[in-house]
Amino acid sequence: METIKEYSDYWAGIFGNCYEFAYNNHCLQLSNELMPVFVQIIGSNISNFMLLDICGVDNLHKKNRSDSEASRFEKVYHLLDLDYHQRIRVKLPVDENDQASTIIDNRWKASKWYLQESWDLFGIESKGVDKKRLLTHNQFTGHPLRKDYELLKHCELTEIFYHPSEEASVLVSKAEIKGEKLDILPHHQALKGSMRLLAEVEGELIQKSDLEIGYNHRGVEKICENKSYKQLVHIVGRLNPQSPAMYTTGICKAMEDLLEIEIPDRAKAIRMILMELSRVIDHFLCIGQACNDLTLTNVFSLCLNARESVLEFFQDICGYRLNLPLNCIGGLAKDMSSEQILACSKVIQFLDKTTKQVEYSLTRSPTWIKRLKVGHIKPSDAVSWGYTGPCLRASGVNYDIRKRSPYYFYDQVDFDVPLGVHGDCYDRYLVRLEEIKQSIKIIKQILNYVPVGDILNTSVAHEAIDIKPAEIYSGIEVAGGELGFYIVSDGDDKPYRLKIRTPGFPILQSINEIISGELLSDALSIIGSMNIIPSEVDR
């Protein structure tokens, strides 16, 4: 099965009409009878399939519903076949209390929060998952992403709840726990203002922990369903403040794939420059924040200076430091002049210098190494948790979308994918540092050859976007991992459903298990090394 054609023939041979290949996606529309067949196929080599996402779709107000969409809800599984690097989308019609999907749920460690989220937002019950609110709060009534829930109907929360997790941690059985309760509210620095850590500790040792998220849940997916395609680019861009231009590029690329339009070469090259610069500053901030948490503040300043040089360059191009309004569907809104391209190469020199300084101060520092030799993650666990990006590669799994399914000019530039050996925090740091160097190498190559010509495909830029009923999942490699957009269109000028698959969500969910059995001070290093961005996790 070398090519996509052979791969799709393989699935079509088994499932016939239920299989569809459209917009570079493999899609399986399964029924309750066919689901066991699929589970049997993937069950034998489950470790080769990574669960990227589970999301619900409410078919209530959908125009032109087909026969397969007759039931109220659909559960959509996004799987990644690591052998052939293909993404498969499995759709299963369900009702509120449907138990048909039980045989596929709970096969991955990652599925817990996804299923909890689909109960929280859609009210789709799954067997074995406790009906606990994940993103909304405990006094919330109703399920906000259902189509009959109004956008502005809100529920007040009056008190802080204490809800420790029911299940015992892996290391300590429930009877043995006699520790103190520790409740760290979101305003702690390491929790970045948007998470709450409930832990039971004995001395410094964490015996079990429970992470509560949702403090930054703004309902972006619901807001996007009420905005036109061109408006939602800017809303999605505000999900990630650390690496501007990544999220807008992701949604624009998904839209361009859906409209089947090609953007000009110059726009592709400039988008690559912006994305790689963003990747560099994101990794710098991650390393810097970890240093700050461990009170190595001088390195934190170094990293911030590097960021500042890039943000000033962004301000020079478009007037904004973060949330660049540059990307639009069809290309770029504004061009880079030749002076700005020259200025970019100066920024690159500065970044090069700072990388060396950071490497010099940290890589061989005994304090840094000792604090970071914690949080080992096995490759099989990383795949089961649904890790992507530097955290996955630090565990030794060689997977980078830029290499495996290249977009733009990533197949023409020369760069390496760094891999870790032990999968601990120190490896994650090394992988990030090496990725900074590789990104700088990529930018240098593009700056030598920036194509001339238009920056905007004018066929969509100045007109209302007309999309036929279709679905697409499109992913790009952002600093944290795979960012995927699953767009369902029913022919309207707004998306019918937009699911944003953020890299931080599965990573954050695994932290509970990783930090139990560690010291409280090591938990700080572990959370710092994962590069969690709460506003993208909570959406």
Next chain:
Amino acid sequence: MIATTSHSFLDSIKNTVKSKSVWPFPFMRGCCSVEYMALQSGKYQTQCPLLHVYNQSIDQADLLIFSGALTYKLVPVLLQMYNKMASPKWVLSVGSCAGSGGLFNSYSVVSGINQKIPVDLHIPGCPPTPLDILQGIEALQEKIAQGDIGK
């Protein structure tokens, strides 16, 4: 200007001193947190001595710097924090999310933190640049020096 009565003269000295010794507690989320963090880079470090105060405890703080969308889930936490702060206390809201909900007009976002706690100064912008934030902090200090007694 020299005040006419000794009472108000002493008051003006007291207020000036008070304005220079504000202990901030940053509760920064979202894009604004990244811009607030940029204030610690070499470029801005010397410009505002107030930001060198590292205060990890809300009990001792008297200025709450809040940014990011206030969700209904966060309201009890915010109120608990605000009630823990010792009087007199001031609140600075940074960015349009904290000010009005900003772009995020939905089922889970409170439209402005002034609906839950009194706000002394609001810095607009999405996100405001580091210099905007500095200017806002200076404006609040000026307000305190003018005799604002806080809550």
